Amino acid sequence: MNLSTWLDRHALQRPDAPAIAEGERVHATWRQWAERSAALTGGLRETLGLATGDRVAIVMRNRPEYLEAQFAVWQAGLVAVPVNARLHRDEIAYVLGHSGTAAVVTDEEHAEDVSSLVGTIPSLRTVVVAPGPDWERLLSAHPHPRVDRHPEDAAWLFYTSGTTGRPKGATLTFRNLLMASLSYYADLDPISAQDCVLQAAPLSHGSGIYGLPHIGRGATSVLPESGGVDGAEIAGLLDHWSGMTFFAAPTMIRRLANDPDLVGANLANLKAIIYGGAPMYLADLQHALQTLGPRFAQIYGQGETPMTITALSKAEHAESDHPRHEHRLQSVGVPRTDVEVRVVDEDDQDLPAGEIGEVLVRGDVVMPGYWDDPEATAETLRGGWLHTGDVGAFDEDGYLTLHDRSKDLIISGGMNIYPREVEEALLHHPAVGAVAVTGRPDPEWGEAVVAFVVTAEGADRPDTDELAASCLERIARYKRPKEFRFVDSLPTNNYGKIVKRELRDQLRAEAEGAAQHEPTQ
Template identity: 70%
Template sequence: MNPAVWVERHGRRRRDEPAIAEGERVHATWGAWAARTASLAGGLRGELGLAPGDRVAIVMRNRPAYLEAMYAVWHAGLVAVPVNARLHPHEFAYILGHSRTSVVLTDEEHAEDLAPLVESVDTLREVVVTPGDRWDRIASAAMVPVADLGTDSPAWLFYTSGTTGRPKGATLTAGNLLMASLSYFADIDAVAPQDAILHAAPLSHGSGLYGLPHVARGATSVLPESGGVDPAELAALLGRWPGTSFFAAPTMVKRLAADPVVAEAARAHLKTIIYGGAPMYLADLEDALDAFGPKLAQIYGQGETPMTITALSKADHAERDHPRWRDRLQSVGFPRTDVEVGVVDGDDGPVPVGEVGEVVVRGAVVMAGYWDAPEASAETLRGGWLHTGDMGSFDDEGYLTLRDRAKDLIISGGMNIYPREVEEALLHHPGVRAAAVVGRADEEWGESVVAFVVPMDDAAPPTPEELDRTCLERIARYKRPKDYRVVDALPTNNYGKVLKRELREQLSATDAGKEPGSGA
């Protein structure tokens, strides 16, 4: 089923009701959004000459045009490639080239970085900027009917990085998106037309995915005018749009819970905060429950199974009298309705309750595979199960607790940072012989990036300023290390693999005010 059908249906049935809001102002009714979507789709197919299955990237900050673009892409039978707008131009170039994107839809803030890529990315025909004359011409094309998207048709290439540091495109089909939306209704929340979804987190990732069930049910999609998370603005929007839900990283939840104005507005008007993407400390979660009331639901998922593996429901959060309430709060919840979840050993055999193994998932929500990466797809989906790379264990009630991450992922401020890509950037410095990157607990951001650097023999160690410049030439600013440690050598095993656990132990010992291995 094509997700654009939802916009068309509400455009007929609820023509004059609000569909998209920018701040407190209605940007488009359902009738206007449906007409805009059909015209943009006509322009993509006619003016730009795109054919079903062609890839169209969207690189914008959160704004009404983002939603118009995404649903127009699907309306036209094309494949959306939503890209994190905070990435570096080199990262944009890789994703556009790897996905063989034909057209980029962007805004003025990112046009300067993207326009030159028409010359370097072979398949890229055009970069269309909104607002602009070209965008307006496309948007005024003759309307076309909603294209047929079969269950197995690619709809969203969700770019997520792996241990190699190179982003991989999880191919999410129309069937995957439909199942993720239905699972939301089954396990997270019912949604009514008078509700709203606030997009304070990037539409290219979790917020965009959780927007789908809200569009399906005709709720209003609200885009903050600030483009981000401003507590005063958020409090006002909760008053303007009662029944609002939003997706947030744990660090955002913690920040908002500490604001008394937001807490008061949330208790009166908030419907649900869906949090996930990183661990949340128990003390912070209890503070948030005290501030907001029982309005939190946790999800555990990945781009490969669009944010749908387990959930800790609002009822679980509210059940303070349960003898294992705090244990449950430290879990990631219970398997979702539409998936089977297992924990396996190194030979993919099931492990007993209470024992740690790799978390695996199967079900109709799991991706078709990685785009143009058959070997990676076969490895990740071996035996018919998605191998998440996360280590966890079930308790005897069926709640899953994550114990470690096999992929060394660092999550800072809700953003995924993969050590290998930072290490590769550091190795471009002529004074760096080796580098290893790990995460360190950070009260504000969840985790911060720390780099251990081995200088070239007989060379002065590079300064932090030099290393910063090297990183910023190649990766997004939020991925650069916050701390550099110059060392003589990196700890390795007999096969030469860097032992990052030892590096984390060194950090922990240093942060505790003692020398690594001192026993103090």
């Protein structure tokens, strides 16, 4: 089983149809993409000397070469390690080192940071900048036949959320990725070869997973020239491409629903907007449905079970006359076709509808484990079920509502932020004696990072600019706290453990109080 077979299949059936586009410009037809993939496979295997199972990381913003590299990695029998291009150099270094990455494909924007890691990571042998002379050298290699892979072989290492220590690499197999794609057809939307997927969100995250079912059906992958989500640009692309679907975080949808360039455009070619990754306020969703129409579908998933736990379909979003419509809009939908989902107590015993517990999931889409981390694998997959760490409840109709995350993960602007790494960055400052990082509700970003700081004994209160600089030296800019609060002490339990729940409750109460006092229009 090798997903790269899709390229050859479409090259035979629709050789001159557009496969990859940048804006309105066609970068490659299906025949061209298949030919380039075969040449890159030769470059990876022969020119770079990579062997079956070697890891190849992709560190770049969304661009056509990203997709070409990803499928060539698979065709060559290698394992793709998509890395969030917004990460700090040291964070990228951790992922490359932990995964044992042998080669990196990157772009000019990240070339300096990535190239500087050669010689510091034992496994890392080479860095290829795309586009560029080294990339062209790979493309000029003699075409190499596809390397057969088994369904249970690793295809993608997804470095996913963790709230203690470093992020873990969820090992996604070819079977996992195929099942995720088939599940899309079953539960979300049919796809035809005349459709397209707009890759506006990072390909290293959910957007990359959502691109797979579209590639599988021969739809065009469109990369926006802006590299992001822009209402005017999307409006222009809708005039050029038909059957458009794209994935967006709730914060992106909120912006688009208020963007006059998109709201006032001809939306006939806008097929679906898939959202997930963070809670979406009911008022924002209702406004988006009103301005952009019944084109929304919600997913709830994790890196360990890509885009597949539950879903709320377009039809359910549009069913406004249902007596429980608002309740359903605030849920994450019903279990997907290919999984079993349970809500359990602390002993993993099933709970009845209405009772809150941890969400567990089982199915062929669930990862076999974490890369090089047997202890975390055993803990997370105990009893044969993925323990999500999310807390929720089913209603009597089978709709799942998430009530909280037992993990302390912060999701801001659709990006995962791990509090401990922010705390560790702040603790490097000598004037910080103790710190707790959590999220507060934010109408624009979903959550904003807040740091509660206790000044070290005998030190003067640190300047917030100094604390921000301490973060920027060690972690990505988007993880930096948006607010610093100086406190005399942090709430703890009888064992001395910091109780972040109290801090979150305080921030939530403040946000609710502020919302109640906002002037009405």
